[in-house]
Amino acid sequence: MKVIVDEERCVGGGQCVAAAPDVFDQRDDDGVVVLLDPAPPHERAAAVREAAMLCPAAAIVVVDT
């Protein structure tokens, strides 16, 4: 799977980091999402989908590859 994040839309709530800390992080100054792994391994698919579902700002897009 491929993950795309939209920094403009992000509101820095950190739902993604709580759901998949190995894939998402947040910038220290403004809380905006940092994508650690744009192509997470298959085992992380469920956690990444959970992060996209929980994201309040629709800032995470998951593309199946």
Next chain:
Amino acid sequence: MTVNGLPLARPEGRPLDPPPELAEIRARAPISPMTYPDGHEGWLVTGYAQARAVLADNRFSARYELAHLPYGDFGRLPPAPAGDISAIDPPEHTRYRRLLAGAFTVRRMALLAERAEEITVGLLDAMAGQGPPADLVTALAQPLPGLMICELLGVPAAEREGFQRHAAAGILDADVTPEDAYRAWAALSEHIGALVPIKRAAPTEDLISDLTAGDLTDEEITGLGVFLLGAGLDTTGSVLARGVFALLTHPEQFALLRADPGLVEGAVEELLRYLSIGPCGLRTALEDVEVDGVLIRAGQTVTISQPAANRDPARFPDPDALDVRRDAAGHLTFTHGIHQCLGQHLARLELRVALRGLIARFPTLRLAVEPGDVPMRDEYANVYGLYRLPVAW
């Protein structure tokens, strides 16, 4: 069928359940036309998917002054006071939110875990020393969120007791008059206002100091500080007090947690879903918007019932059952969209630490009065709550 104002009355003897009419309204139409008390023709959203869709759509504004109120006869609201970022729209909202968000990241909140543990241990020690019985509200639900916010904002230790007293008088006590509450808030604003120039001159490791590094005025920082207090104190205290009440009136659920404290994380999510924090959120359409086949016209107010959406059987099976083992993630108690609670990870931290501490310290915890004698806030309150929770062990 048009709904006539937002139903508020809770079912007899079940003070934690939403008004029963909401389930009927949701079954008929998850987005229903509603006549507001001032005569406005707007909408009521009771379905989970529909609530999420409205909350995620920035063509709806959160500004107070645009909204018609779905209950009571308070007239219209003035615009948000300085610092209240929950009722402003982008781009102003984005600017403030980014300034604050760095202080609330998952990583920053994890750094507060140790302090939350220490504070909780201290409060539970004091509770054990003076009881049984004890009032869980004054022993834990009120002071823990207050002390954690003092920690976050950087209120000096010597001033915390007075700070707490004012915060309590402002919002949590049953017998405060509106004048008392107003005075207490005025005192708190004054207190935070006095702190800002001190932190600007000699910054320490805390949120107020961080904010002075940017281009905000002292007034703006004071406003944000007061708003954070208002947003984080009463809400977390309310979920903690009502959450313990819910567990003690569902003893089989409490027993599950006692047997496996590993369930506490999930239990906190489930309590948030089950309890909700208030009767509704409000949004007003800035242009015509179609949601789930319903055309909402520019200028119409949409009332989003989180209590109804959190109990939508299409999203949460058997929704009226409190079940600490269910996956309750995605509930709308912290709302959804760009205004989703910025303090949610702090709130979760406090709730988890408090529940784990209570279970370990008082495994035989029980109500010291009949459930019906626990005084609940009246149904017009825009944040749910209870005033006292007498417990024994």
